[in-house]
Amino acid sequence: MSSALDHAMIDKIAAEFDDELIGMRRDIHRHPDLAGEERRTSALVAERLRAAGLAVATGVGGHGVVAVLDGPGEGPTVAYRADMDAVDDDELFECAFASQVPGAAHLCGHDLHTTVGVGIAMVLARLRKRLNGRVVFVFQPAEETCEGARAMIEDGVLERTAPQEIYALHCGPLPVGTFAVGPGQPGQDRFRIELAGPGAADEAKRLVAMIDGWSTVGRPQTPGQLQQLMDDTQTPDGPLARFVYALSHASSGEDGVRVHAYLRAWPDDRYPEIRDEVQRRVDAIPGARVQFTEQPFPAMVSSPDLSAAAATYLRGALNEDAVTVLHAAYPFNGDDFAYFLHQVPGAMFYLGVANPDAGINGLPHSPDFAADEHAIGIGVRAMAGFLSHRLDALA
Numbered sequence: 001m002s003s004a005l006d007h008a009m010i011d012k013i014a015a016e017f018d019d020e021l022i023g024m025r026r027d028i029h030r031h032p033d034l035a036g037e038e039r040r041t042s043a044l045v046a047e048r049l050r051a052a053g054l055a056v057a058t059g060v061g062g063h064g065v066v067a068v069l070d071g072p073g074e075g076p077t078v079a080y081r082a083d084m085d086a087v088d089d090d091e092l093f094e095c096a097f098a099s100q101v102p103g104a105a106h107l108c109g110h111d112l113h114t115t116v117g118v119g120i121a122m123v124l125a126r127l128r129k130r131l132n133g134r135v136v137f138v139f140q141p142a143e144e145t146c147e148g149a150r151a152m153i154e155d156g157v158l159e160r161t162a163p164q165e166i167y168a169l170h171c172g173p174l175p176v177g178t179f180a181v182g183p184g185q186p187g188q189d190r191f192r193i194e195l196a197g198p199g200a201a202d203e204a205k206r207l208v209a210m211i212d213g214w215s216t217v218g219r220p221q222t223p224g225q226l227q228q229l230m231d232d233t234q235t236p237d238g239p240l241a242r243f244v245y246a247l248s249h250a251s252s253g254e255d256g257v258r259v260h261a262y263l264r265a266w267p268d269d270r271y272p273e274i275r276d277e278v279q280r281r282v283d284a285i286p287g288a289r290v291q292f293t294e295q296p297f298p299a300m301v302s303s304p305d306l307s308a309a310a311a312t313y314l315r316g317a318l319n320e321d322a323v324t325v326l327h328a329a330y331p332f333n334g335d336d337f338a339y340f341l342h343q344v345p346g347a348m349f350y351l352g353v354a355n356p357d358a359g360i361n362g363l364p365h366s367p368d369f370a371a372d373e374h375a376i377g378i379g380v381r382a383m384a385g386f387l388s389h390r391l392d393a394l395a
């Protein structure tokens with residue numbers, strides 16, 4: 001058995017790549033690819049991984065890239081997943097490497113996730129003689145449309161690589177240099193109610209009021225409310241232990257009135273109750289009918305044990321204060337990493353990218369989202385160390 005990688009060893013190698021990785025992230029940021037169109041990003045990723053000596057497969061579940069790095073002997077397999085696509089919106093934050101594609105911008109930090117993934121591969125490739133097994137890198141397309149993870153799984157990525165554990169990072173509004181570990185992100189459900197007849201508009205108003213009335217949490221409108229919400233995610237059995245966020249509106253057309261509803265609930269067991277309630281209400285209205293999406297999109301739930309293992313590792317690698325432990329999900333984002341975690345034990349960790357003194361909010365999907373680039377090197381070092389640590393633990 002080879003010996004575990006220590007932080008000093010990882011830091012020495014990672015330092016050689018810091019500038020190159022920041023350059024790569026800026027390049028991806030300038031040239032964002034929307035979901036399903038990740039040709040440029042995936043080609044760049046594949047090229048860097050091949051140059052680092054990994055075995056690379058492309059075109060997995062769309063523009064997905066899968067790369068394998070083997071240590072010298074037999075051993076367990078762990079996987080790291082990064083998503084590559086941009087958001088279909090424009091960015092407000094001004095920077096020298098702003099998006100050159102109108103209507104597309106990396107407002108969810110996937111440019112950082114991708115760059116960190118490549119960086120981990122580059123560092124571990126240099127240290128492969130000390131790896132106690134195999135690390136699989138999964139670069140996923142189409143996260144923003146919640147399609148890419150499922151497409152890669154249906155294309156056989158998990159069967160072919162058989163990871164025992166899978167991990168991912170997501171940018172979060174925590175101070176750069178810190179991480180958060182914890183529960184996950186909610187799923188979502190959507191449905192549409194069709195109403196006809198003279199009373200349709202009034203019925204629709206009542207239904208909208210009923211659905212919106214299920215919300216136990218509202219979107220933060222001020223920095224103070226956002227801070228309160230972040231504090232609530234760190235409170236055991238607090239206001240976010242169970243929540244519903246519901247948003248509906250009515251639209252009228254020639255054939256009647258429609259109510260469109262969107263819900264996020266935590267945990268997932270709320271959805272069947274809500275669907276039953278909607279069905280009962282609609283059945284009581286003559287001529288009304290409801291159409292649900294096939295299945296609610298599942299919540300992404302990180303393994304508590306593996307999150308705790310990460311907290312212990314990261315406190316040792318960074319410092320005692322570097323890890324925030326979450327006890328509840330942030331209500332307004334979801335991630336299709338959910339599908340991977342339904343098949344393989346693992347966890348998503350939050351990489352702090354905020355730097356308020358520099359005007360960097362680190363809040364994914366806000367129009368003025370920005371991320372501190374120092375987070376790239378921090379994420380690379382932490383995850384290179386943690387993945388090799390997990391191989392040692394599983395061996």
Ligand SMILES: [Zn+2]
Nearest residue numbers: 108110170364
């Ligand atoms: Zn995202």
